[in-house]
Amino acid sequence: MANSAAPIGHTTWISVANHKGGCGKTTTVVNLAAEFARLKFSVLVIDLDPQANASLHIGKKHPSEVAVTCVDILLKDNPALPQAIHSDTNIEGVDLIYGSLTLGKAEDELKDLSPRPSEELRQKLDPLNGIYDIILIDCPPSLRLLTSNALAASTHYMIPIESGSQYGLYGVHDLTHHVEKLKRINPKLELLGALLVKHDERQNVCKIMERAAREQIGKLIPIKIPTSTKVNQAAIANMSLHAVDRSAKISREFKDLAQYIVNELKIKPIDHESAD
Numbered sequence: 001m002a003n004s005a006a007p008i009g010h011t012t013w014i015s016v017a018n019h020k021g022g023c024g025k026t027t028t029v030v031n032l033a034a035e036f037a038r039l040k041f042s043v044l045v046i047d048l049d050p051q052a053n054a055s056l057h058i059g060k061k062h063p064s065e066v067a068v069t070c071v072d073i074l075l076k077d078n079p080a081l082p083q084a085i086h087s088d089t090n091i092e093g094v095d096l097i098y099g100s101l102t103l104g105k106a107e108d109e110l111k112d113l114s115p116r117p118s119e120e121l122r123q124k125l126d127p128l129n130g131i132y133d134i135i136l137i138d139c140p141p142s143l144r145l146l147t148s149n150a151l152a153a154s155t156h157y158m159i160p161i162e163s164g165s166q167y168g169l170y171g172v173h174d175l176t177h178h179v180e181k182l183k184r185i186n187p188k189l190e191l192l193g194a195l196l197v198k199h200d201e202r203q204n205v206c207k208i209m210e211r212a213a214r215e216q217i218g219k220l221i222p223i224k225i226p227t228s229t230k231v232n233q234a235a236i237a238n239m240s241l242h243a244v245d246r247s248a249k250i251s252r253e254f255k256d257l258a259q260y261i262v263n264e265l266k267i268k269p270i271d272h273e274s275a276d
């Protein structure tokens with residue numbers, strides 16, 4: 001964790017990663033992005049998942065109708081970045097680079113085509129450094145090249161863990177091992193922590209998971225995301241949890257999570273007016 005203030009003009013890149021499916025990666029990306037935007041940070045979401053759930057939630061278009069997606073960024077020599085970035089989204093202040101169903105195929109092609117297949121995203125999106133305050137990357141539920149590209153491009157990563165499931169930590173060793181390997185190409189990558197999702201203090205399984213997550217991952221984010229039916233409501237309505245019900249406990253926890261990260265990383269919104 002960085003102990004000094006982030007340099008001016010510095011972009012914080014956060015991958016939300018766990019190869020375990022359905023542990024809350026996309027929900028975390030969408031709602032954290034909304035909360036960072038409410039704190040006046042300029043925010044970009046990159047959807048690197050072939051399921052394109054973040055795009056379906058945040059985007060105004062269907063991913064299949066979008067001309068330039070993460071596929072083009074990964075595979076093309078000079079992808080058109082301005083066309084890839086969509087500022088007209090369902091969440092105010094949050095820009096989006098769309099995912100695509102064809103990302104899975106792109107991942108296979110990347111392996112054959114690129115000399116450094118894990119570093120395409122970092123290289124192609126380098127011009128965004130200093131443009132956004134915070135870039136959040138939604139990873140797919142796998143440890144293959146798409147997740148490697150996200151981690152190689154990131155300054156930080158967080159690991160959502162489904163707290164209410166006794167299997168929530170199953171395979172987490174593979175993830176930590178994968179990150180350690182990735183650090184050979186991105187030595188500055190830092191762990192923000194494990195984030196307990198669908199957490200209920202009263203349940204024994206959640207207490208056990210909390211202890212186990214701290215032991216196995218090494219760092220636990222002190223904010224815990226409770227189970228809430230509002231998550232599905234918000235996704236169906238293409239809104240953030242804050243917009244659906246700002247006073248709900250889960251909305252307050254995402255607000256606190258954003259503030260926690262801002263405090264930990266000592267980041268401030270870039271003054272884009274005077275930065276030119």
Ligand SMILES: Nc1ncnc2c1ncn2[C@@H]1O[C@H](COP(=O)(O)OP(=O)(O)OP(=O)(O)O)[C@@H](O)[C@H]1O
Pocket residue numbers: 020021022023024025026027028049051053139140141197198225226227228229231232235250
């Ligand atoms: N805190 C929560 N309370 C209740 N339901 C939740 C919560 N968080 C996520 N869910 C639900 O659990 C499911 C999985 O969540 P989400 O899509 O965020 O996980 P994911 O890790 O991105 O999944 P995948 O690995 O498939 O990309 C979704 O149906 C979502 O609505």
Ligand SMILES: [Mg+2]
Pocket residue numbers: 025026027049053054138139
């Ligand atoms: Mg997802």
